[in-house]
Amino acid sequence: MKIIYLLAAVVLSLTTVTAQNSFGQIQNTIPRDQNGINQFDVKKDSAAYKGISVDLGAAFALQFQGVKSFNDQSNLPAPITGYRLNNLGNNFNLPTANMIIGAQLYDGVRVNLELYLAARHHNETWVKGGYLQIDKLDFIKKDFLADFMKYATIKIGQMENNYGDAHFRRSDNGNTLANPFIGNNIMDAFTTEMGAEFYYNRNGFVSMIGVTNSKLNQNVKEIVASSPTQNTTISPTILAKIGFDKQIDSDLRVRLTGSLYHVSNISGNLYGSDRAGSRFYGVMSHAAYTGVSGEVADNFDPAANKDTGRFNPGYGNWATSYMINPFIKYKGLEFFGTLEFSSGGDAKGNDDKRTVNQYVGDVLYRFGKNENLYVGAKYNLVTGKLKNADANAVTVNRLETGLGWFMTKNILTKVVYVDQNYKDFSQFTAGNPNDLYGGNFNGVLFEAVITF
Secondary structure, rough: OHHHHHHHHHHHHOOOOOOOEEEEOEEEEEOHHHOOEEEEEEEOOOOOOOOOOEEEEEEEEEEEEEEEEOOOOOOOOOEEEEOEEEOOOOOOOOOEEEEEEEEEEEEEEEEEEEEEEOOOOOOOEEEEEEEEOOOOOOOOOOOOOHHOOOEEEEEEEEEOOOOOOHHHOOEEOOOOOOOOOOOOOOOOOEEEEEEEEEEEEEOEEEEOOOOOOOOOOOOOOOOOOOOOOOOOOOOOEEEEEEEEEEOOOOOOEEEEEEEEEOOOOOOOOOOOOOOOOOOOOOOOOEOOEEEEEEEEEOOOOOOOOOOOOOOOOEEEEEEEEEEEEEEEEEEEEEEEEEEEEEEEEEEEEEEEEEEEEEEEEEEEEEHHHOEEEEEEEEEEEEEOOOOOOOOOEEEEEEEEEEEEEEEEEEOOEEEEEEEEEEEOOEEOOEEEEOOOOOOOEEEEEEEEEEEE
């Protein structure tokens, strides 16, 4: 821990919030400031190799939250007494921070390590992941497969896995510059698993194929079945992406990609693996009350109940998801969409297919000097059954509107209004009140972001 603090002190003493600093020359990186917005996947550049070089950076985010939660629970039967949702105050959330350490090891070969210095789920420092990126094979032989590697990239490590385009537009703990809003998608596809990804991007053609070991936390312990039909093995996860991304002219850029995620025997969970946690702290959580079997504890705890405001389909045994992402930017007008069609085993030990789908669209207008101001709106809808046996599918929808100001390329302030609704959730879960029954939360949030 002391080493981490020492490294952080070195970073702060050698960098400012006005530029990304490199002690040498780092190749093929996406900028961590405003210039990196709307850059997806991997990037090739012409930066020369100048020997082993080190890259240090960080990201900090702070929110002020003024949000209230409501539901339709009332006149509850005995023995239930004292039930209510938590009253949420207007105040600051725990600040979050990331630290990035990279190095250029050889011409076309670099390594990247990212740390969460403070997060909602883990208040202490811990590693998000790290990977080796190979853009040239000159370490084998000078100009080995040079014509091919001009368009190809290989990434290997425990890293943020590249399913879909939406994860490039989400908040990642302290790193929220790429997200024009404050919340991530309701069904938030994000995971870090051990694996490898191969990219080939040429003349607007976008492609990626990847494989992971399907494990968020690495270990070699056997899986012991808790039900007769539960899978007792773990299968690799297959990732794929194909699409088109072209700057048609100086005013118009068009991108359209389709992505696949498939795992036959689940270990990790694509929609529950973000250990940093949701941006909507404490929403739809209850105070302590007396339930059908005695006292039920307050579940506000930001760490233990980290995913407030999100929806996890909770598939068992297997899962398959497809994501389609259109992106269009014409001058200052920008549209980004997500169509996600997911399915999986009904529950642990039950392979019967269940589906949940998500639809997202956000529209922004960027204006001002170098597009340093923007205003926009985002609508998000999730619908599907929690269990096949349920009579009705549940629905969660969210409208988020807001504006942002890039004070510099590295400093962003945002303010949003959010309104999220829960429909067709059951009134009781295991006999106790369901917090999401007729649920709604709404209010205003402010966020300040610094990256370098």
